[in-house]
Amino acid sequence: MRIYHTDLLCMGAGLAGERVAVEAAAAGFDVICLSLVPPKRSHSSAAMGGMQAALGNSAMSEGDSPDIHFTDTVKGSDWGCDQDVARLFADTAPIAMREMAWMGVPWSRVDPGVHTYYKGGKPFQAEEKEEKRGLIHSRAFGGTAKWRTCYTSDGTGHSVLFTLDSRLLQMGVAVHDRTQAEALIHDGDKCMGCIARCLRTGELVAYFAQVTLIATGGYGRVYPATTNAIICDGGGQITALDTGCVPLGNMEAVQFHPTGTVPTDILVTEGCRGDGGTLLDVNEYRFMPDYEPEKAELASRDVVSRRMTEHMRKGLGVKSPYGDHLWLDIRHLGEKHITTNLREVYDISTKFLGVNPIHQLIPVRPTHHYSMGGVRTNRDGAAYGLKGLFSAGEAACWDMHGFNRLGGNSLAETVVAGRIVGKKVVEYLQGTDTTFNTLAMKQTALQVQERIDDMASGRKGRENCFTLRAELHKTMMDNVGIFRKGEELQKAVDKLQELLVRSEQIALTGRAVGGAPELALALRIRGMIKLGLCTAYGALMRTESRGAHAREDYPERNDKDWLVRTLAYWKEGESLPVLKYEPATPHFELPPGERGYGGGKIITAEIPQEMIRPFGSPNKQG
Amino acid sequence: MGRKLHIEALRYNPLDPSSKPYMQSYHLEEHPSMTLFVALMQIRETQDPTLQFDFCCRAGICGSCGMVINGRPGLACSTQTTSLPEHITLHPLPVFKLIGDLSVDTGTWFRDVGKRIEAWVHTNTPFDENAQETRMANALATEIFELDRCIECGCCVAACGTARMREDFLGATSINRMARFHIDPRDNRGKQDFYDLIGNNDGVFGCMGLLGCEDVCPKSLPLQDQLGIMRRMLALHSVKNIIPQSLRGRLEKKCCCHEKH
Numbered sequence: 017m018r019i020y021h022t023d024l025l026c027m028g029a030g031l032a033g034e035r036v037a038v039e040a041a042a043a044g045f046d047v048i049c050l051s052l053v054p055p056k057r058s059h060s061s062a063a064m065g066g067m068q069a070a071l072g073n074s075a076m077s078e079g080d081s082p083d084i085h086f087t088d089t090v091k092g093s094d095w096g097c098d099q100d101v102a103r104l105f106a107d108t109a110p111i112a113m114r115e116m117a118w119m120g121v122p123w124s125r126v127d128p129g130v131h132t133y134y135k136g137g138k139p140f141q142a143e144e145k146e147e148k149r150g151l152i153h154s155r156a157f158g159g160t161a162k163w164r165t166c167y168t169s170d171g172t173g174h175s176v177l178f179t180l181d182s183r184l185l186q187m188g189v190a191v192h193d194r195t196q197a198e199a200l201i202h203d204g205d206k207c208m209g210c211i212a213r214c215l216r217t218g219e220l221v222a223y224f225a226q227v228t229l230i231a232t233g234g235y236g237r238v239y240p241a242t243t244n245a246i247i248c249d250g251g252g253q254i255t256a257l258d259t260g261c262v263p264l265g266n267m268e269a270v271q272f273h274p275t276g277t278v279p280t281d282i283l284v285t286e287g288c289r290g291d292g293g294t295l296l297d298v299n300e301y302r303f304m305p306d307y308e309p310e311k312a313e314l315a316s317r318d319v320v321s322r323r324m325t326e327h328m329r330k331g332l333g334v335k336s337p338y339g340d341h342l343w344l345d346i347r348h349l350g351e352k353h354i355t356t357n358l359r360e361v362y363d364i365s366t367k368f369l370g371v372n373p374i375h376q377l378i379p380v381r382p383t384h385h386y387s388m389g390g391v392r393t394n395r396d397g398a399a400y401g402l403k404g405l406f407s408a409g410e411a412a413c414w415d416m417h418g419f420n421r422l423g424g425n426s427l428a429e430t431v432v433a434g435r436i437v438g439k440k441v442v443e444y445l446q447g448t449d450t451t452f453n454t455l456a457m458k459q460t461a462l463q464v465q466e467r468i469d470d471m472a473s474g475r476k477g478r479e480n481c482f483t484l485r486a487e488l489h490k491t492m493m494d495n496v497g498i499f500r501k502g503e504e505l506q507k508a509v510d511k512l513q514e515l516l517v518r519s520e521q522i523a524l525t526g527r528a529v530g531g532a533p534e535l536a537l538a539l540r541i542r543g544m545i546k547l548g549l550c551t552a553y554g555a556l557m558r559t560e561s562r563g564a565h566a567r568e569d570y571p572e573r574n575d576k577d578w579l580v581r582t583l584a585y586w587k588e589g590e591s592l593p594v595l596k597y598e599p600a601t602p603h604f605e606l607p608p609g610e611r612g613y614g615g616g617k618i619i620t621a622e623i624p625q626e627m628i629r630p631f632g633s634p635n636k637q638g
Numbered sequence: 639m640g641r642k643l644h645i646e647a648l649r650y651n652p653l654d655p656s657s658k659p660y661m662q663s664y665h666l667e668e669h670p671s672m673t674l675f676v677a678l679m680q681i682r683e684t685q686d687p688t689l690q691f692d693f694c695c696r697a698g699i700c701g702s703c704g705m706v707i708n709g710r711p712g713l714a715c716s717t718q719t720t721s722l723p724e725h726i727t728l729h730p731l732p733v734f735k736l737i738g739d740l741s742v743d744t745g746t747w748f749r750d751v752g753k754r755i756e757a758w759v760h761t762n763t764p765f766d767e768n769a770q771e772t773r774m775a776n777a778l779a780t781e782i783f784e785l786d787r788c789i790e791c792g793c794c795v796a797a798c799g800t801a802r803m804r805e806d807f808l809g810a811t812s813i814n815r816m817a818r819f820h821i822d823p824r825d826n827r828g829k830q831d832f833y834d835l836i837g838n839n840d841g842v843f844g845c846m847g848l849l850g851c852e853d854v855c856p857k858s859l860p861l862q863d864q865l866g867i868m869r870r871m872l873a874l875h876s877v878k879n880i881i882p883q884s885l886r887g888r889l890e891k892k893c894c895c896h897e898k899h
Contacts, residue, residue: 022879053692053700053702053745054744054748054790056701056748056789056790057695057701057702057745057790058696060699061700061789062695062697062699111767113770114765114771116765117772118761118772120759120777120822120824120825121773122774122780122782122783123774123779124779124780125775125779126776127775147739150773150774150776151770151771151773152771168779169780169783171786174786174787175786178786182752182757182758182759183758185752185753185758186756186758193746194737195746212657216743217653233705243697245694245700246693246694246696247694279671280671280673282697283697331760337670338704356780356872363698364697364698367698368669368671368673368697368716368718370718372808415686420665454837472866482683482684494876524687526686526688527654529653529654529657530653530690530738531689531690531741532655532688533687534682534688603753
C-alpha cells in the first residue's frame with residue numbers, strides 16, 4: 017500500500033479546506049489536500065450570492081458594524097449558536113474579505129452616484145458616496161439589518177475558489193484529487209490521518225498526518241431534492257462519526273432554501289430576492305407580506321420556506337407534474353440587471369427550465385440546502401474527542417449558525433473560519449509531535465478492504481446500493497422535512513434502522529475494476545444512513561421548534577429546556593446514535609429574545625447572571 | 639409519451655486488461671426537462687452500474703461533465719435531450735487522459751498548465767489586516783470577473799486543432815487566464831514576463847486561428863478577442879528593439895476591428 021506522510025491533511029479542497037491549507041503552507045508546513053473532484057469543481061464554486069461582512073461601504077450598509085452582523089447572526093440562529101463563535105466570526109469577516117481582495121478576488125466595487133435599487137419589487141434610489149469609490153460593495157440578503165453581502169456579480173464562490181486555488185498552486189500544495197477518504201486512522205486519543213480510496217485506480221492509500229482537517233462540506237445528498245452537488249454525501253462527517261469518539265453537533269438542524277427550481281432542484285440565489293424579486297402564488301399574488309409584513313421575502317430562510325409550504329398547503333400552490341410549486345418573479349428587475357448581476361440565474365432558467373426570467377416566472381419551491389450540523393469543534397476548530405482532528409466550513413459545527421444560518425454567512429464562514437482555524441492548526445503543529453501507529457493504520461485499511469471484498473463477492477447478502485439510497489431518500493423527504501411530527505420522525509427512525517442493517521449486506525451488481533462508481537457509492541451508503549439517523553433521531557428527541565427545526569406537535573421555542581446543542585455519538589455495532597447535550601453557548605452577549613420575524617411562542621429561560629457578557633465587540637472595548 | 643432515446647457511449651476501461659474500446663447502446667424513454675445528466679444517472683442506476691462519467695454540480699457551474707455530444711464538446715448537465723435527435727452518441731473529451739468510458743482527467747491537465755503559466759496574482763505587497771482594501775474601479779472589477787468566469791471544463795481544449803496536434807499547447811483557456819492577470823493591477827508582471835510564459839508556439843503564437851474554442855465555450859467567454867489582444871501585445875513586444883518606438887506606439891494603439899477600446 018502506498019503511504020503518504022504530511023503535516024496537514026485536508027480532507028476536502030473547497031473554500032474552507034483550501035483556506036486552512038494556505039495558512040499552514042504559508043507557515044512552512046507540508047500540506048496534502050484530498051478531494052473527490054479537482055478542487056475548483058468543489059461545491060463552493062456553486063455558491064453564487066456572496067459573503068457577509070460588515071464593511072459598511074455601500075449606501076444601504078451605512079452604519080453597519082460587526083455588532084449588527086453579530087446580532088443578525090444570533091437572531092438568525094434562533095439563539096442556537098455559540099455566541100463566542102458568532103462574535104469571533106463577525107469581527108473577523110471584514111479582514112477576511114479584504115484579504116481575499118488582496119489575493120485577487122474581483123469583488124464588485126462601489127460606483128459613486130445615484131443608483132436604482134429594488135426592495136420588495138419596488139424601485140428606489142440611493143446615492144453611493146464618492147469617498148467610498150472603489151471599495152468593496154455589498155448587496156441585500158435575507159435576515160439582515162443592513163446590506164452586507166460582498167459579491168462578485170453572481171459568481172462569488174467561483175471567483176473566491178479560483179483565487180484561493182491559485183494560491184495553493186503558487187505555494188506548491190499537493191492536491192490528490194479523485195480521492196475518497198474512507199476511514200480515519202486513530203487510537204481513540206489521537207487522529208493520525210486516513211485511509212482513502214483512489215477513484216482513478218481503485219487502490220487503497222494511507223495518509224499519515226499530524227493534523228487531519230475535515231472540510232468536506234455538507235451532507236445534502238441524504239435528501240433526494242437538494243441544491244447540493246452530487247459529491248455532498250457527508251463523507252467527512254461519516255469518518256468522524258465512525259470513530260465512535262467524535263460527536264456530530266445539531267444534526268437535526270437542516271436548512272431548506274426557499275428557491276430551489278422545479279424540477280431540477282438547482283438553486284437560484286437569494287440575491288434574486290435581495291435585489292427585489294418577489295414570490296407569487298397560483299393567482300400571481302404576492303403573499304409573503306401577508307405573513308411577514310416587515311421582512312416579506314427577506315425574512316430568514318427557515319421562515320420563508322415554512323411560509324411557502326404553509327401557503328401551498330392552503331391549495332394556493334401551482335400544480336405541476338413534479339408537484340406543487342410557487343413562482344419567483346424577477347421580471348421587473350429588467351434585462352440588463354438580470355443578464356449581468358443575475359446572469360447565472362438567467363442561464364439556469366433558460367438552460368435547465370426553458371424559462372426566460374426577463375419575461376416569465378421561475379418555478380420554485382423550498383429545497384434542501386444546508387447542514388448547520390456537522391463535526392462538533394471548539395472555537396479553534398479542534399474536533400471534540402480526538403487530538404489532531406480539526407474541522408471547518410459546512411462539514412463542521414463550529415457553531416455560528418445554530419438552527420438557521422443566514423444567506424451569505426456560510427460562504428463567509430469558509431474563509432473566516434479557514435483563516436482562524438488555519439492559524440490554530442499552525443499553532444498546534446508548532447507545539448506537537450505525533451507518533452504514527454502503523455498497526456492502527458493497517459487495521460483500518462484491512463477493515464475497509466474487507467468491506468470492499470464483502471461487496472465484490474456478495475458474501476454478505478444481495479442488497480443493491482442504489483435501492484438503499486432511494487429508500488433513504490424517500491424516508492428523509494417524507495418524514496424529516498420542513499415541518500416535523502413525532503410519529504413521522506419515529507417512522508423515519510424505524511425505517512432507517514432497517515436500512516442500516518441492510519447496508520451491511522450490499523452486493524455489487526457490476527464488476528469493480530478501477531474507480532468503480534458503484535463501489536464508491538456502496539462504501540458510502542451505510543454512513544449516509546447513519547447521518548440520516550442522527551438527523552431524524554435528534555429531531556425526534558428535540559421536542560421544541562427552533563429555527564429550521566419546526567415541530568408541529570411542539571410549536572414553541574423552548575429556551576427553558578432546549579437551549580442546548582445535540583451531540584450525536586455512534587458506538588460501534590449500535591443501531592442508534594447516543595445523544596448528549598451541552599449548553600448552546602458559554603456566554604450570552606445577546607440574551608434570548610424575539611427574532612422579529614417568523615412569529616411563534618417562546619418558553620423563556622432564566623439566564624444565570626454569570627453567563628451574560630456586555631454587548632459589543634471586544635476590539636472596540638479595548 | 640416521450641421519445642425512445644438511443645444513447646451510444648464509448649466504453650473502455652484502461653485498467654481492465656480484457657477491455658477493448660467499443661460503442662455500447664442504451665435505450666431509455668425521454669421525460670420532460672430531461673438532461674444528459676438525468677439520462678446518464680438513470681442508465682447507471684438501472685442498466686449499467688459500471689458506466690463511468692463525471693458530474694458534480696449538475697448546474698453548469700463546476701465544469702465536471704465536459705464530453706463530446708454528437709461530435710461536439712459540451713457540458714452534459716446543461717444539455718437538454720430535446721435539443722438532440724433520438725440517436726445520441728457520447729465520447730470522452732479528446733486531448734485529456736482517459737480515466738474510463740466518458741471520464742477524463744481534466745484536473746491533472748489544468749493543474750499542470752496552471753503551474754506552467756503561473757496562474758496566480760504576482761505581488762510583493764504583503765497583506766496588511768489593519769488597512770483598507772486597495773480601491774478598484776467597479777468597471778475593471780467586472781472586466782476581470784468576465785475573464786474569471788472560465789470553469790475549466792476543457793471543451794475549448796478538446797475543440798482545438800492545435801491542441802489535438804501538439805500536446806504541449808496551452809489552449810484558449812490558458813491564454814484567457816493570462817489575459818485576466820494582464821488586466822489585473824494587483825498582478826505586477828510586465829510584458830516580458832508574459833512573453834516568457836506564453837510568447838511562444840505553446841502559447842499565443844501556436845494558435846492556428848480555427849477558433850473552435852469560442853464556438854464551444856459553454857460560458858460564452860470572449861476567447862477569440864483575448865487571443866487577439868494577448869498575441870498583438872506580445873508580438874509587438876517581441877520586435878520592440880527592431881521597429882521604431884513611434885511606429886510601435888501607433889500599432890499598440892490601433893486595435894482589431896472588434897475591440898472597442
